[in-house]
Amino acid sequence: DAKTTQPPSMDCAEGRAANLPCNHSTISGNEYVYWYRQIHSQGPQYIIHGLKNNETNEMASLIITEDRKSSTLILPHATLRDTAVYYCIATSPGSARQLTFGSGTQLTVLP
Amino acid sequence: DVKVTQSSRYLVKRTGEKVFLECVQDMDHENMFWYRQDPGLGLRLIYFSYDVKMKEKGDIPEGYSVSREKKERFSLILESASTNQTSMYLCASSRYRGGYGYTFGSGTRLTVV
Numbered sequence: 001d002a003k004t005t006q007p008p009s010m011d012c013a014e015g016r017a018a019n020l021p022c023n024h025s026t027i028s029g030n031e032y033v034y035w036y037r038q039i040h041s042q043g044p045q046y047i048i049h050g051l052k053n054n055e056t057n058e059m060a061s062l063i064i065t066e067d068r069k070s071s072t073l074i075l076p077h078a079t080l081r082d083t084a085v086y087y088c089i090a091t092s093p094g095s096a097r098q099l100t101f102g103s104g105t106q107l108t109v110l111p
Numbered sequence: 112d113v114k115v116t117q118s119s120r121y122l123v124k125r126t127g128e129k130v131f132l133e134c135v136q137d138m139d140h141e142n143m144f145w146y147r148q149d150p151g152l153g154l155r156l157i158y159f160s161y162d163v164k165m166k167e168k169g170d171i172p173e174g175y176s177v178s179r180e181k182k183e184r185f186s187l188i189l190e191s192a193s194t195n196q197t198s199m200y201l202c203a204s205s206r207y208r209g210g211y212g213y214t215f216g217s218g219t220r221l222t223v224v
Contacts, residue, residue, distance in 0.1 A: 032210060032211075043216050043217055044215050046211070049210060049211055091209060093208065094209050099213060100156065101146075
């Protein structure tokens with residue numbers, strides 16, 4: 001798995017877009033970028049993943065730079081319920097090692 | 112709604128006891144995992160299984176064993192519980208290998224006294 005680097009914490013105002021960055025400069029060609037989040041006292045929840053194209057689903061958008069060395073998770077209209085630790089993980093599909101969670105970014109959405 | 116169910120939310124056991132943590136998923140997933148989560152250390156993979164009766168060691172298997180007799184059930188066993196195994200234990204399952212679409216349970220907070 002490629003090493004990922006995320007800021008330890010971020011704040012965002014409720015209703016505004018939350019942009020969470022992730023650096024994965026050593027990512028290899030077959031590794032995807034996955035995002036999970038963990039709300040306090042719950043298990044992690046899958047959000048989105050991508051290889052090189054931008055992706056969007058009902059939860060979030062994922063923007064991956066052209067060189068694939070970094071990405072940004074966007075929550076378009078953050079709510080208080082989006083307060084959580086967000087994990088960025090780079091790994092190849094079919095990896096026998098499965099997911100390795102780093103320390104993530106604590107996002108706090110402020111009223 | 113698809114689910115991963117962990118048998119206990121909170122558990123208190125004594126040092127030296129044999130402890131069983133049970134996890135059941137209803138999604139017919141091939142892959143199942145056990146993690147532990149500790150403050151400052153994040154989630155660490157203990158064991159995983161990609162098929163019935165198959166198991167693979169994760170990053171911190173010492174002091175633990177697992178059992179997967181049926182596809183839907185993956186048990187974590189602490190052979191002789193110790194205080195340093197006090198932690199939050201999280202079970203997960205997935206249909207595919209790699210990082211896509213893991214579903215986690217709500218966790219079992221185990222305290223060993």
